[in-house]
Amino acid sequence: MPKKSELKKVSETYKDLTRINGKDSEIDGQIKKSAKHLSTAASQFKNIGTSSRGNQKDLEMVFSAKVIKTNKHIAEAFSGIDKAKKNLLGRKTALNSEITKLNGELATVKSNTIR
Incomplete structure (x- = not known):
């Protein structure tokens, strides 16, 4: 029966x-772990920057837009x-x-044929 075959395919795809x-x-979990590591790296980077001359960059600010964009894409994919x-x-x-109805019919x- 084509309906049973389609049901099997749909069920397998669902699984x-x-x-x-x-x-x-x-x-x-991996994204949160990465964010924690980025935060730690950013703190360390600030410490290095403070001990030298020039303007230091905040790594979290540098990468935050990319992290937000990546999270958004992942969320959209799972949605x-x-x-x-x-x-x-x-x-x-x-x-x-449909299968139940067809089986009943x-x-x-x-x-009716047996009668």
């Missing part, structure tokens, strides 16, 4: 997206995955309903 979505917390999962879940529900046809 794959769920696995990918699980990586969101890992990535978020897209969430939307795709919702669409797939809706399609799974619709396919299950098939049973009716079979019972």
Whole structure:
């Protein structure tokens, strides 16, 4: 049946997206860890700059726009995955309903044919 085949594909895709979505917390943790390291490096860099002549740069300010932009892109990607999962879940529900309906119609046809 094509509906069962489509349901299987939709279910497999949903599982794959769920696995990918699980990586969101890992990535978020790594970003926070990187931000902490950047903060530490920035403090150390300021100390070096203070002991020498010239204007020192605040590394956090230098990189903050890039970090914010990267975080935004990652958040958008995972938001897209969430939307795709919702669409797939809706399609799974619709396919299950169609299959149930078709099975009922098939049973009716079979019972009418036997009579």
